[in-house]
Amino acid sequence: xxxxxxxxxxxxxxxxxxxxxxxxxxxxxxxxxxxxxxxxxxxxxxxxxxxxxxxxxxxxxxxxxxxxxxxxxxxxxxxxxxxxxxxxxxxxxxxxxxxxxxxxxxxxxxxxxxxxxxxxxxxxxxxxxxxxxxxxxxxxxxxxxxxxxxxxxxxxxxxxxxxxxxxxxxxxxxxxxxxxxxxxxxxxxxxxxxxxxxxxxxxxxxxxxxxxxxxxxxxxxxxxxxxxxxxxxxxxxxxxxxxxxxxxxxxxxxxxxxxxxxxxxxxxxxxxxxxxxxxxxxxxxxxxxxxxxxxxxxxxxxxxxxxxxxxxxxxxxxxxxxxxxxxxxxxxxxxxxxxxxxxxxxxxxxxxxxxxxxxxxxxxxxxxxxxxxxxxxxxxxxxxxxxxxxxxxxxxxxxxxxxxxxxxxxxxxxxxxxxxxxxxxxxxxxxxxxxxxxxxxxxxxxxxxxxxxxxxxxxxxxxxxxxxxx
Amino acid sequence: xxxxxxxxxxxxxxxxxxxxxxxxxxxxxxxxxxxxxxxxxxxxxxxxxxxxxxxxxxxxxxxxxxxxxxxxxxxxxxxxxxxxxxxxxxxxxxxxxxxxxxx
Numbered sequence: 001x002x003x004x005x006x007x008x009x010x011x012x013x014x015x016x017x018x019x020x021x022x023x024x025x026x027x028x029x030x031x032x033x034x035x036x037x038x039x040x041x042x043x044x045x046x047x048x049x050x051x052x053x054x055x056x057x058x059x060x061x062x063x064x065x066x067x068x069x070x071x072x073x074x075x076x077x078x079x080x081x082x083x084x085x086x087x088x089x090x091x092x093x094x095x096x097x098x099x100x101x102x103x104x105x106x107x108x109x110x111x112x113x114x115x116x117x118x119x120x121x122x123x124x125x126x127x128x129x130x131x132x133x134x135x136x137x138x139x140x141x142x143x144x145x146x147x148x149x150x151x152x153x154x155x156x157x158x159x160x161x162x163x164x165x166x167x168x169x170x171x172x173x174x175x176x177x178x179x180x181x182x183x184x185x186x187x188x189x190x191x192x193x194x195x196x197x198x199x200x201x202x203x204x205x206x207x208x209x210x211x212x213x214x215x216x217x218x219x220x221x222x223x224x225x226x227x228x229x230x231x232x233x234x235x236x237x238x239x240x241x242x243x244x245x246x247x248x249x250x251x252x253x254x255x256x257x258x259x260x261x262x263x264x265x266x267x268x269x270x271x272x273x274x275x276x277x278x279x280x281x282x283x284x285x286x287x288x289x290x291x292x293x294x295x296x297x298x299x300x301x302x303x304x305x306x307x308x309x310x311x312x313x314x315x316x317x318x319x320x321x322x323x324x325x326x327x328x329x330x331x332x333x334x335x336x337x338x339x340x341x342x343x344x345x346x347x348x349x350x351x352x353x354x355x356x357x358x359x360x361x362x363x364x365x366x367x368x369x370x371x372x373x374x375x376x377x378x379x380x381x382x383x384x385x386x387x388x389x390x391x392x393x394x395x396x397x398x399x400x401x402x403x404x405x406x407x408x409x410x411x412x413x414x415x416x417x418x419x420x421x422x423x424x425x426x427x428x429x430x431x432x433x434x435x436x437x438x439x440x441x442x443x444x445x446x447x448x449x450x451x452x453x454x455x456x457x458x459x460x461x462x463x464x465x466x467x468x469x470x
Numbered sequence: 471x472x473x474x475x476x477x478x479x480x481x482x483x484x485x486x487x488x489x490x491x492x493x494x495x496x497x498x499x500x501x502x503x504x505x506x507x508x509x510x511x512x513x514x515x516x517x518x519x520x521x522x523x524x525x526x527x528x529x530x531x532x533x534x535x536x537x538x539x540x541x542x543x544x545x546x547x548x549x550x551x552x553x554x555x556x557x558x559x560x561x562x563x564x565x566x567x568x569x570x571x572x573x
Contacts, residue, residue, distance in 0.1 A: 126538045127539075130540060132525065396528050398529075
């Protein structure tokens, strides 16, 4: 069935061709026993051109500088989860490049973000990468301090600072909005609201997920050896699964995954699992698919025997099995969750740098930030979310497990080793891609019209913020 | 040099997820009851000698509320700036419903 796209595909409108002879993602999901909600059962593809993507954006330090000036200062960014700062006085430090912010809960229903620098001689009020609880933000250098609400509390030797008005010397703030348990910040006072930035269609999806009712049960951080945009793009398509992740491709509708774009800042793919890749048609049985199924959160399954009912499909059997065992293992109720939400990979990108995966077996959040010391490296984090237990006691969010550059993701405590192996394979590609782009005679990347639309959509947004040279 | 075990407080005075500071043998000691375990550490931060008793405890770490230094409750290790030096940790035992600390 792995036949090359022929002239019939070339006669279609650009971007309209799909893998010949394979069911669509929507057709696969429509066969499930527990039906999927509306946000799953929709399509929003748009052809956005087929020109090459210029590669100076990945290789030039000057481009990274422009990104810091024009992109990171104007976009909504996930700074922390609300669960990091549940109590008044809790704070969490978020850094992007040289920028640093103290995100703090100043009242039960109010979160603020302050520039993390003393207004005296500039010392950071809290070290980067930290969190805690306090009643004041006090500089460790000369003791100038500010209340949670940003008003100045104390100034040592005020007689020497008649030119400083304590009443007005408040900590400067950036904008904060809360959505789905995430705290977003934006440095641009003129930026659209978060809802306008995301757009109504994608906002409706996010609100349905109720990610505010989940908690971080595993958090892993590691540097990736490529520019942050290459790192992000590596996770935007299932086109690479066949060659990069052969252990997964048997159980993944990789070539018939669905790709959608929403407005300027959100895109997604739906990659069904528990079905044979079109690349492998005729080579594997349903039992093979059952046996080889990899889950991002497989801990609930343990060593359970994977038995395929007579005449059943691996997809339905895995959905039924995973539903029951996951509920029992985590004390949660998945009664209202469709089979697709249980099994499939729903990958959403919120520009510029986070992925949300609202599924249950693949329940991740990715965050990618440029390493401010080297534009050829990315600060990458993966957070795994689980529903809060039925007894209502919300566990503390997991502390980040920080891996060195040399460590394998399979060494990360709390993360499924099979998932870690996949991330290692992606990492290995990124080293070669960054170096290859720098070595290449060709100064552009060529993208597929459908399967790589998310990358084009993403880079188009980058272009819009960063602009042309100068 | 470690001294003798000294009574710190009754076990019932330190419910789960609570902490208490007291002076034992002229040393400020902080005992934390967290994640089902009891830890005895110095009651003052190694950074600027501020009291740790109001610090947030999570995942076997305490955060100094004044400048944000964090310490591992088990080892005393300083985990981030502005602290670079550890805090002392002390042996702890429970005898006849009393928490005892060797200082």
